[in-house]
Amino acid sequence: MSRAFALLRRRLLGSIPVLLLVVVGTFLMLEAAPGDAVDAYLATSGGGDAALIAALREAWGLDRSLLARLAAYLWSLAHLDLGWSVTFSRPVLEIILERLPTTLLLMGSATALSFGLGAALGIVAGARPGSAADRLLSAGSLALYAVPGFWLGLVLLVLFSVELRWLPSGGIESIASGLSGFARAADVARHLVLPVTALGLIYMALYLRVMRAGMAEAWRMEFALAARARGIPRRRIVLRHIARNALLPLVTMLGLQSAQMLGGSVVIETVFSVPGLGRLAGEAVSSRDTPLLIGIILMSAVLVIVVNLAVDWLYGLLDPRVLAPGPA
Amino acid sequence: MSGLRRLLGAPGGLLGVALLAAFLLAALLAPLAFPGDPQAIAGPPLLRPFADAAWPLGTDRLGRDVAAELAHGARTSLAVGLVAAAAALALGSLVGTLSGFAGGVLDEMLMRITEAFQTVPGFLLALAFVSSVGPSLAVLSAAIALAAWTGPARLARAEVLSIRARDYVAAARVAGMHPVEIALREVLPNALPPVLALASVIVAQAILAEAALSFLGLGDPNRVTWGGMIAEGRTVLRSAPFLSIVPGLALVAAVLGVHLTGEAAVEAQAARRSLA
Amino acid sequence: MSPLLAVRGLSVAFPAREGRVEALRDVSFDLAAGERLAVIGESGSGKTTLGLALAGLLPTSAIVAGIVDWPGLGRAPSAGRDIGFVFQDPGASLDPLMTVGEQVAEVAEAHLGLSRRQARAAAVDRLSEVGLPEPAELAHAWPHQLSGGQRQRVAIAAALAGEPRLLIADEPTSALDTIVQARIVALLARLSAERRLALVFISHDIALAAGLAERIAVFRHGGLVEIGPAAETVRAPRQLYTRMLLDAHLGLEADA
Numbered sequence: 001m002s003r004a005f006a007l008l009r010r011r012l013l014g015s016i017p018v019l020l021l022v023v024v025g026t027f028l029m030l031e032a033a034p035g036d037a038v039d040a041y042l043a044t045s046g047g048g049d050a051a052l053i054a055a056l057r058e059a060w061g062l063d064r065s066l067l068a069r070l071a072a073y074l075w076s077l078a079h080l081d082l083g084w085s086v087t088f089s090r091p092v093l094e095i096i097l098e099r100l101p102t103t104l105l106l107m108g109s110a111t112a113l114s115f116g117l118g119a120a121l122g123i124v125a126g127a128r129p130g131s132a133a134d135r136l137l138s139a140g141s142l143a144l145y146a147v148p149g150f151w152l153g154l155v156l157l158v159l160f161s162v163e164l165r166w167l168p169s170g171g172i173e174s175i176a177s178g179l180s181g182f183a184r185a186a187d188v189a190r191h192l193v194l195p196v197t198a199l200g201l202i203y204m205a206l207y208l209r210v211m212r213a214g215m216a217e218a219w220r221m222e223f224a225l226a227a228r229a230r231g232i233p234r235r236r237i238v239l240r241h242i243a244r245n246a247l248l249p250l251v252t253m254l255g256l257q258s259a260q261m262l263g264g265s266v267v268i269e270t271v272f273s274v275p276g277l278g279r280l281a282g283e284a285v286s287s288r289d290t291p292l293l294i295g296i297i298l299m300s301a302v303l304v305i306v307v308n309l310a311v312d313w314l315y316g317l318l319d320p321r322v323l324a325p326g327p328a
Numbered sequence: 329m330s331g332l333r334r335l336l337g338a339p340g341g342l343l344g345v346a347l348l349a350a351f352l353l354a355a356l357l358a359p360l361a362f363p364g365d366p367q368a369i370a371g372p373p374l375l376r377p378f379a380d381a382a383w384p385l386g387t388d389r390l391g392r393d394v395a396a397e398l399a400h401g402a403r404t405s406l407a408v409g410l411v412a413a414a415a416a417l418a419l420g421s422l423v424g425t426l427s428g429f430a431g432g433v434l435d436e437m438l439m440r441i442t443e444a445f446q447t448v449p450g451f452l453l454a455l456a457f458v459s460s461v462g463p464s465l466a467v468l469s470a471a472i473a474l475a476a477w478t479g480p481a482r483l484a485r486a487e488v489l490s491i492r493a494r495d496y497v498a499a500a501r502v503a504g505m506h507p508v509e510i511a512l513r514e515v516l517p518n519a520l521p522p523v524l525a526l527a528s529v530i531v532a533q534a535i536l537a538e539a540a541l542s543f544l545g546l547g548d549p550n551r552v553t554w555g556g557m558i559a560e561g562r563t564v565l566r567s568a569p570f571l572s573i574v575p576g577l578a579l580v581a582a583v584l585g586v587h588l589t590g591e592a593a594v595e596a597q598a599a600r601r602s603l604a
Numbered sequence: 605m606s607p608l609l610a611v612r613g614l615s616v617a618f619p620a621r622e623g624r625v626e627a628l629r630d631v632s633f634d635l636a637a638g639e640r641l642a643v644i645g646e647s648g649s650g651k652t653t654l655g656l657a658l659a660g661l662l663p664t665s666a667i668v669a670g671i672v673d674w675p676g677l678g679r680a681p682s683a684g685r686d687i688g689f690v691f692q693d694p695g696a697s698l699d700p701l702m703t704v705g706e707q708v709a710e711v712a713e714a715h716l717g718l719s720r721r722q723a724r725a726a727a728v729d730r731l732s733e734v735g736l737p738e739p740a741e742l743a744h745a746w747p748h749q750l751s752g753g754q755r756q757r758v759a760i761a762a763a764l765a766g767e768p769r770l771l772i773a774d775e776p777t778s779a780l781d782t783i784v785q786a787r788i789v790a791l792l793a794r795l796s797a798e799r800r801l802a803l804v805f806i807s808h809d810i811a812l813a814a815g816l817a818e819r820i821a822v823f824r825h826g827g828l829v830e831i832g833p834a835a836e837t838v839r840a841p842r843q844l845y846t847r848m849l850l851d852a853h854l855g856l857e858a859d860a
Binding site: 221222223225226227228229230231232233236240241244245248318319320321324 | 659691
Binding site for chain 1: 340440441443444446447448449450451452453455456457459460461475532536539540543544545546555558562565566569572573576579580583584587588591
């Protein structure tokens with residue numbers, strides 16, 4: 001067990017400089033942009049005189065030097081203060097934490113869908129490499145992999161919401177529905193079906209392809225031939241030996257894919273008006289709310305790091321070679 | 329010639345090349361086939377596709393010719409896809425080679441930076457970059473490259489590390505070649521082919537990323553983009569869904585063409601290597 | 605008495621870019637129940653193809669002619685149940701993600717009609733039979749936690765778990781060091797005697813084979829060059845090629 005903790009601690013310590021790099025990099029990039037929050041504010045409020053501009057700049061700390069502002073930002077970050085959102089007139093952290101559960105729900109469901117369905121179909125395709133099922137699924141996944149998520153979302157919307165009227169077209173729950181408990185959960189689930197499908201299907205294609213390739217590789221290993229030589233039923237060889245081994249690379253992908261999916265959720269949340277982090281990023285961009293945008297990027301990076309840690313832990317559970325000692 | 333035949337013979341290769349060719353032709357011939365401003369009003373608004381031969385794919389909300397917009401949109405997609413992928417591959421190979429060859433502190437630093445880039449969702453990074461610098465073709469390409477160079481960098485580094493251990497590099501070292509010369513003349517050319525095999529995937533991802541950015545209103549405002557067309561069509565999604573669906577189909581066809589061609593090319597390459 | 609196994613005119617070829625490659629040409633021999641036969645040859649002699657053909661493990665692309673008959677069995681032999689197979693590299697032939705006990709147990713479960721629990725108990729018995737210490741504990745170990753010799757013992761236990769009457773061992777000791785090699789050969793000899801288990805021992809090492817087998821079959825370029833009692837073949841080989849193999853071995857010994 002101590003080996004597991006040592007690994008975990010090393011990964012946690014390693015993520016600190018990475019996070020610091022993300023903060024400084026993002027801060028510098030957004031600071032390099034022409035115009036600041038005051039310009040954006042004035043653009044929306046219809047302008048103002050020089051005195052007001054100067055006063056606003058001073059109040060928001062925009063009149064200080066770049067380094068001073070970076071230092072101040074890092075200092076407040078150390079106190080878990082992510083700054084003040086001009087657009088929402090509220091602390092950034094508060095807004096982000098409010099939107100986070102929705103995004104986590106969307107991402108979690110989409111990951112479960114893409115990983116589960118991708119792995120299952122990958123097993124079907126990889127059970128007999130070169131079979132009709134394999135070729136059909138491989139071609140289908142390649143086609144799906146070429147589909148932009150936001151467009152798939154719109155098509156699903158036209159089909160299931162506009163034409164068939166089966167599912168709601170947007171939002172996370174019915175407005176002022178007065179529902180509670182199980183009824184409310186069912187209402188949220190109904191709202192999530194389309195965005196989760198749109199987000200999940202795209203990434204499902206990738207998991208399917210990796211699972212299939214992993215299975216093809218596992219078939220070439222000698223233990224596959226050895227299992228056949230021992231007369232193990234084919235079904236058991238496929239599930240317990242081939243698929244089990246092919247699952248490992250799929251799990252390692254989860255970490256990187258979580259970052260990809262967070263990016264993809266920006267457009268999906270916009271299409272379906274889901275009030276999550278992704279749509280918030282879109283709002284921060286259009287209103288030039290730099291502290292909010294940095295906050296979102298930072299929170300995404302933290303999420304990705306947490307997911308990566310979870311993936312490492314999961315990998316340790318799945319692969320005995322990670323934690324159990326080798327031959328004495 | 330036999331390489332091309334093998335490419336076309338590979339499963340999906342023919343379809344891929346056909347789709348890619350249609351995409352390239354649309355992009356190259358757009359100014360000839362549809363001269364003038366594709367964003368100008370050309371006819372009655374909201375004409376359905378195949379209803380009038382003058383506007384084969386119909387017209388949008390403002391009466392702009394969808395076919396003309398589609399062809400000119402292909403130019404934007406192609407340009408951003410190629411430039412962003414080239415930049416990502418160049419930056420990635422450079423960082424990866426440097427990191428793998430230098431080792432030590434520099435390697436550690438570059439890998440931390442790579443990790444930092446991988447920790448931030450690439451699309452979010454591109455979004456922030458475009459929104460802070462301002463949308464233009466060059467900025468979009470740079471933003472997408474910024475989000476896509478880490479894969480090639482990691483692969484290039486791994487290749488360099490494995491090549492560095494091989495005999496001919498040791499021989500070059502014994503022969504007294506300068507380390508930079510070894511890196512550029514012996515290691516890089518051998519590390520490059522597997523990295524270049526990523527090209528089609530990165531081009532495809534870049535086209536999709538450009539479409540998504542344009543969809544969010546961050547595309548180059550002076551150009552027609554497929555993502556922008558889909559966003560435009562969204563406002564009349566209930567009455568005229570084809571306005572969003574048609575450019576999306578073009579996007580799928582183009583990206584699929586790139587994927588299939590790339591896959592067939594890699595397979596043809598592998599077949600040639602196994603013959604040699 | 606009818607033999608356990610009768611091979612008649614067995615030929616195996618693989619499709620190649622131009623025509624086909626013949627791996628085995630018109631091979632005939634008998635194997636008695638409990639008999640130990642060594643199959644000797646250099647790489648490319650067809651000896652591995654012979655092993656795979658006997659076990660029914662040839663790839664589907666293989667073109668097979670001739671007969672492999674099991675006179676006493678009355679049905680087609682099945683892998684694992686009638687024939688056990690031991691591969692050269694025990695590290696590669698075990699699934700890295702499954703405990704060794706489970707890998708032995710799944711064979712017993714597949715062929716002996718045992719419940720999961722009975723199969724686990726049978727696996728511990730097999731691990732004990734192949735001379736592994738503390739088999740009940742060791743059953744919970746993963747392949748990577750064992751030494752090469754221990755892994756090969758596990759692979760042999762898995763091959764025996766279906767209670768087969770023939771064990772084919774394809775270079776089972778070449779990946780191991782000399783001392784372990786001798787112990788594995790001794791184990792195979794003991795198992796063959798105790799269980800009246802027929803053994804096809806495939807090797808390039810004629811001296812090692814001579815110490816274990818009752819008969820030796822020498823292969824070259826896919827053909828059976830000569831087959832005869834082990835002692836006789838080593839003492840007075842009828843074929844020049846066998847003499848060459850012996851000389852090469854002696855030369856190796858002289859160098860060492």
